[in-house]
Amino acid sequence: MEELAAQDSPVHRLHPLAKLLVAVGYILAVMSFPKYALTGLFAMLLYPLALFQLSGIRVSTCFYKLRVILPLVCAVGVANPFLDRAVALRVGTVAVPGGVISMLTLMLKGVLALMASFLLVATTRMDSLCASLRRLRVPGVLVTLLLLTYRYVGVLVDEVSAMSQAYALRAPGQRGLHISAWGSFLGQLLLRSMDRAQELYSAMLLRGFHDHFHYVAIPPFRRDSAVYMATSAAFIALARGVDLPRLLGGLFVR
Amino acid sequence: MHMADALLAPGVAAVMIAASGTAAGLSIRDLRRDDAAAKLPTMAVTAALVFAGQMINYTIPGTGSSGHLCGGMLLSALLGPQAGFLSMIVVLVTQCLFFADGGLLALGANIWNMAFYGCFVGYYLIWRPIMRSRLFSGLGDRGGSRARIALASILGCVITLRLGALSVVIETTASGITELPFGAFAEIMLPIHLAIGLVEGLITTAVLLFVHETRPELLMDAGDAQAGASRWTLRSTLVTLAVVAALVGGVLSLAASGNPDGLEWSIFGNADGGYSANMGLDEEAYGVSSAAADAAEAIQEKTAFLPDYAFADSESPAGTTVSGLLGSAIVAALAVALCALGGFFRRRRKA
Numbered sequence: 001m002e003e004l005a006a007q008d009s010p011v012h013r014l015h016p017l018a019k020l021l022v023a024v025g026y027i028l029a030v031m032s033f034p035k036y037a038l039t040g041l042f043a044m045l046l047y048p049l050a051l052f053q054l055s056g057i058r059v060s061t062c063f064y065k066l067r068v069i070l071p072l073v074c075a076v077g078v079a080n081p082f083l084d085r086a087v088a089l090r091v092g093t094v095a096v097p098g099g100v101i102s103m104l105t106l107m108l109k110g111v112l113a114l115m116a117s118f119l120l121v122a123t124t125r126m127d128s129l130c131a132s133l134r135r136l137r138v139p140g141v142l143v144t145l146l147l148l149t150y151r152y153v154g155v156l157v158d159e160v161s162a163m164s165q166a167y168a169l170r171a172p173g174q175r176g177l178h179i180s181a182w183g184s185f186l187g188q189l190l191l192r193s194m195d196r197a198q199e200l201y202s203a204m205l206l207r208g209f210h211d212h213f214h215y216v217a218i219p220p221f222r223r224d225s226a227v228y229m230a231t232s233a234a235f236i237a238l239a240r241g242v243d244l245p246r247l248l249g250g251l252f253v254r
Numbered sequence: 255m256h257m258a259d260a261l262l263a264p265g266v267a268a269v270m271i272a273a274s275g276t277a278a279g280l281s282i283r284d285l286r287r288d289d290a291a292a293k294l295p296t297m298a299v300t301a302a303l304v305f306a307g308q309m310i311n312y313t314i315p316g317t318g319s320s321g322h323l324c325g326g327m328l329l330s331a332l333l334g335p336q337a338g339f340l341s342m343i344v345v346l347v348t349q350c351l352f353f354a355d356g357g358l359l360a361l362g363a364n365i366w367n368m369a370f371y372g373c374f375v376g377y378y379l380i381w382r383p384i385m386r387s388r389l390f391s392g393l394g395d396r397g398g399s400r401a402r403i404a405l406a407s408i409l410g411c412v413i414t415l416r417l418g419a420l421s422v423v424i425e426t427t428a429s430g431i432t433e434l435p436f437g438a439f440a441e442i443m444l445p446i447h448l449a450i451g452l453v454e455g456l457i458t459t460a461v462l463l464f465v466h467e468t469r470p471e472l473l474m475d476a477g478d479a480q481a482g483a484s485r486w487t488l489r490s491t492l493v494t495l496a497v498v499a500a501l502v503g504g505v506l507s508l509a510a511s512g513n514p515d516g517l518e519w520s521i522f523g524n525a526d527g528g529y530s531a532n533m534g535l536d537e538e539a540y541g542v543s544s545a546a547a548d549a550a551e552a553i554q555e556k557t558a559f560l561p562d563y564a565f566a567d568s569e570s571p572a573g574t575t576v577s578g579l580l581g582s583a584i585v586a587a588l589a590v591a592l593c594a595l596g597g598f599f600r601r602r603r604k605a
Contacts, residue, residue: 031262031267152303190465191469253576
């Protein structure tokens with residue numbers, strides 16, 4: 001993730017605040033589509049796709065992340081076809097119930113919202129994202145905590161996987177952690193990490209840390225960011241207000 | 255348990271963000287009073303640990319399955335509710351941003367469902383009363399506090415997880431996302447989360463007991479059984495437990511009730527009383543005649559943040575449907591072309 005964010009492209013160079021606001025606006029628009037508006041929602045797909053191409057990040061990189069969110073979305077949506085049987089449209093002789101449409105809309109919403117937030121994180125470095133959160137007046141305590149945690153997560157995830165591997169090597173043929181080690185496994189790590197964090201904090205204090213970080217200078221809000229925000233807002237408003245696919249199709253079919 | 259953006263209507267998401275934001279603001283204010291900066295590194299490292307701890311596979315004896323850690327109770331037992339809440343927020347934000355676990359705008363709802371219940375309800379209504387009580391004092395000093403830790407963590411995890419699951423059901427139903435009636439959805443969600451809560455409670459117990467053995471001073475309220483006993487008598491503990499039991503009972507009865515529409519109505523429409531008058535009537539009856547129901551309906555109309563369900567079924571669909579399908583095909587073709595173009599330029603840049 002960090003490697004993706006450290007790349008360079010027109011999208012990466014945009015102001016982080018602009019990207020954050022557009023991502024939030026886009027997701028809001030996606031969420032606000034009525035539950036049968038499958039065609040209208042479909043047009044929203046064009047927007048993240050265009051940005052993925054501009055930023056040089058492959059669309060497929062974000063899809064393996066879908067496995068995490070799709071189960072709950074599917075669990076909620078999967079009953080719709082059985083409960084909502086009113087026929088919404090006919091394709092040839094096949095009648096499609098409204099429930100199928102609303103289920104597909106729900107899943108598409110999940111995919112689109114994920115693409116937008118993935119795009120934000122994949123093209124923005126964590127420290128500039130945090131700096132723009134500060135600009136939005138998010139309390140400093142929370143932002144500093146977020147940055148510190150982000151740094152610690154990498155270290156601790158490595159440590160936990162090393163410990164798990166060591167445990168697995170000494171407990172062949174056993175899946176997962178035996179109940180006798182439930183407490184000591186994480187507990188040991190917890191105590192050691194807390195001590196280390198305290199030492200680290202003392203070191204930070206000795207080097208003049210006071211309450212909050214000084215962020216790398218984020219680039220000034222240039223014209224390209226303004227253009228980006230305006231274009232995005234226009235597209236999102238258009239796609240939300242007008243059923244673009246239906247309009248396009250209407251050009252050819254009466 | 256993590257909700258995706260797709261499961262919420264914008265109105266519901268905004269309400270949940272406002273609620274969680276208020277709780278976060280109050281926590282920050284409380285922490286500022288007692289020197290939050292010194293606590294920051296501990297908060298950050300425990301948050302990261304909860305995050306990493308989710309990756310550990312705990313084998314449940316006797317079954318083939320595995321469980322995970324319950325963050326909220328662990329953090330509030332180690333750091334106190336306010337600091338625990340903030341750390342939990344950071345865990346959820348990190349999960350959302352880097353693992354796509356939960357949506358960006360659904361963060362408010364996720365923070366409420368997992369962090370708020372786990373930290374505030376879990377600490378003030380369960381952890382502290384139990385830890386300060388004289389429960390199990392017959393087991394001696396060490397045995398008593400071990401038993402109290404076990405009871406508080408298991409009860410805390412089970413109850414807070416059930417509250418969270420119930421909130422997921424309420425939020426989804428209020429967003430008008432699913433056709434599942436409220437009761438049926440709750441019946442699916444709650445038993446699953448009862449089992450998960452038990453396992454999470456056991457894991458949390460194990461970790462907290464270990465901390466208690468090695469470094470008891472790190473646990474909130476662990477040493478005060480004697481000191482706090484004057485204020486926290488058996489009676490106050492029993493009262494708190496009764497409140498908790500009522501909460502759980504309410505949750506259970508919601509799940510067991512066979513009248514989902516009434517439930518739905520009771521959630522949306524009982525603001526001005528008249529609730530008991532309408533209990534047990536069927537849909538037609540309360541929808542048509544009762545004055546209270548009319549008032550409730552009016553409120554419901556005003557507070558409804560559900561998207562309008564109007565579906566163009568009346569204006570004969572043949573033409574619009576075909577144009578819709580064709581238009582979607584055009585958009586799909588555009589999308590493919592866009593990707594192909596991007597791939598073409600990427601390859602050229604590499605060459």
